[in-house]
Amino acid sequence: MSKDKPIKVGVAGVGFIGPAHIEALRRINIPVVGLVSSTPERSRQKAAALGVPKAYASYEEMIADPEITAVHLATPNYLHYQQAKAALLAGKHVICDKPLAMNSRESAELVTLAREKGLVNAVCFNLRFYPLLHHARSLIQQGALGDLFILQGSYLQDWLLYPTDWNWRLEPELGGTLRAVADIGSHWLDLLTFLTGLKVKAVFADFKTFIPVRKKPSKPVETYTGKLLTPEDYVDQPIYTEDYATILLRYENDVRGVVTVAQVCAGRKNRLYFEIDGSKAAMAFDSERPNELWLGYRDKPNEVLLKDPSLLSPEARAIASYPGGHNEGFPDIFKQLFKKVYDYVERGDYTAPADFPTFLDGHHEMLIAEAIERSAKEGRWVEVQYDL
């Protein structure tokens, strides 16, 4: 693809997260010229509702459009591989939601293909882009915590607590054989590696499906909207994906970790929490309070740093849009991620290191996820083999 061609985006998938992509792109002046949904009719409805000029009848039609230079994939997981591959073959840059693929064979192929084609590739590990998390990374790099000992935390949600809660992520053919681990655990694992620079070396996992049979609604349900259904027209559906996982982690440098991910925790709406304990100090973060970073000390009072650009490292200040006391939220992290991606696209040197998560990060998460799945099945430590 010509590097001089103007950036024009096509979006596939407009359920819960596709519209968040569109809104974030508009805020950074990246034109979204078309979208595609599951049927031509739904594409037309969504394009009209979201004010997007073109409604494509099919994904193939979208990637055949010469006007489109970059494709955003906000579709169910099983489509990511085939859609990303087709877009790369058609010469488009690809920004894909996580998990990147259904398995590491697919994700490895996408990494290699994107490299061969010289195209920009990104995975939506958007959590990295809270300004305080870039600041946390700077603190760790400067040695503020000392030698790292423990990376611990959780990612908890409640939107799948009741047997009547339903979503495509529950179906292995659509979401993959891992659910909570791939859907939200991948965010936590990516984030902790981003913050510390440490890779996961080995895992030991315990899984549980607390709700082995769910009531599947006969009509389509979008992510999070299941809470609003009434108990009519349901069919019994056995569930084979995990509601809960606790994973022991061994990182590089002999650092230890543990994370719990679960989607059945009442009151936890979308709570990623971590604590990092080091030889000098500790830090903690809760994504439901993303403008606060806790810093723990033994010999002086603990601190809570409230986001204020004037108090942040240059890397963090660069992704803060608003002054102190004006909160950055979920839509802002997509904006900051996409800003980095499209600045990189515009700079035009695609051999330069990327300052955003790429397909390689997505592939590494697939490798870790597969080790976790094997560990849970076999009840033993499993090493993660990084092949790329």
Ligand code: SOE
């Ligand atoms: C659903 O669990 C979900 O939308 C995830 O798929 C997202 O990645 C996360 O940001 C919020 O929850």
